[in-house]
Ligand code: GKR
């Protein structure tokens with residue numbers, strides 16, 4: 001039976017895809033340097049009755065193109081037809097493979113992003129239809145607020161955007177601190193202090209992979225000294241270490257880490273290291289899709305899977321992943337990339353519905369200085385974000401901001417994230433290496 005255009009239920013009448021560019025500071029990581037702008041894509045679905053659902057995903061020309069190509073599949077579907085939508089998208093685009101993910105710290109697969117965008121927007125609509133928050137559609141809230149961790153970065157001076165790498169002399173508090181250079185223990189500790197004071201975070205993660213391990217590990221020890229035993233610490237060099245480097249520095253940090261994230265590349269190397277360290281290992285790089293779960297279990301490659309609804313194909317897929325994690329003795333936590341409030345709201349709904357939440361989740365949110373949701377950025381209280389009130393995601397688009405950030409996208413000329421090119425503007429001979437130290 002063809003249920004497309006059946007006329008029953010809320011049918012999607014229109015899909016709007018808006019790429020935007022948001023100001024992003026010069027943050028360093030294993031793949032290079034963040035550009036002055038990070039790209040996001042905002043998707044709006046509107047039903048025949050005029051109900052609008054929104055979502056936000058990492059911006060990339062090829063994902064935007066895929067979304068456009070999917071329009072004829074999406075328009076005419078009932079918002080409850082998520083299974084059918086997914087199946088038709090798989091037929092249209094073919095399933096993503098692990099290779100499609102790429103070697104960078106972030107995920108470059110198309111279908112997971114496309115489906116995540118459509119699923120979240122449909123759930124936003126469904127929530128509005130039944131007058132319930134998205135967390136209730138995922139099984140109901142287990143908690144009213146979701147804890148996040150301070151996410152520190154080595155960085156050059158500046159705040160990104162039009163100002164390039166210059167500093168705003170009038171900024172105060174975190175707005176000033178976020179512009180400072182941080183390339184050594186002193187800078188990292190100062191960054192951590194300012195971010196924790198502003199947001200109340202009670203766990204800290206440092207993104208590594210930018211400098212030689214002894215410098216980065218010294219920063220972790222400096223953080224431990226500054227904040228003491230009570231502050232859980234994590235470190236993530238994005239798989240750029242050789243196995244023996246992971247072992248040496250993993251042991252050096254064994255007494256101070258809550259968990260060690262992607263110290264080495266690939267499930268086999270992670271499994272080898274996991275046998276040798278007492279510190280739990282987490283990943284958003286070696287077990288990154290359902291297809292990789294069997295090998296993860298067979299090898300024992302990690303303790304914690306860092307899900308990301310943009311990369312795992314949506315919020316319901318992340319709930320399914322949580323069940324698998326429980327079955328196979330894994331913990332589940334959350335990965336992030338530069339993002340705005342629609343993504344954060346979705347992360348919070350998911351975080352609120354997850355049966356177990358043993359770790360504070362990752363977020364890049366403090367690094368962003370622009371917003372597209374009405375009423376400005378979502379607020380943190382003692383490092384936690386309360387589940388947004390109201391049906392669906394509980395956030396509304398600020399259309400003026402959307403138009404402004406779309407114009408910024410057109411003006412900046414970026415079409416996809418490429419941290420290597422950005423790094424080469426400063427260090428022309430620099431090249432990305434999958435394994436460096
Ligand atoms: O924002 O530079 C960055 C991070 O390196 C990001 O791209 C990673 O995907 O945060 C991420 C991670 O935990 O690996």
Ligand code: MG
Pocket residue numbers: 236238261262283284285335
């Ligand atoms: Mg990571």
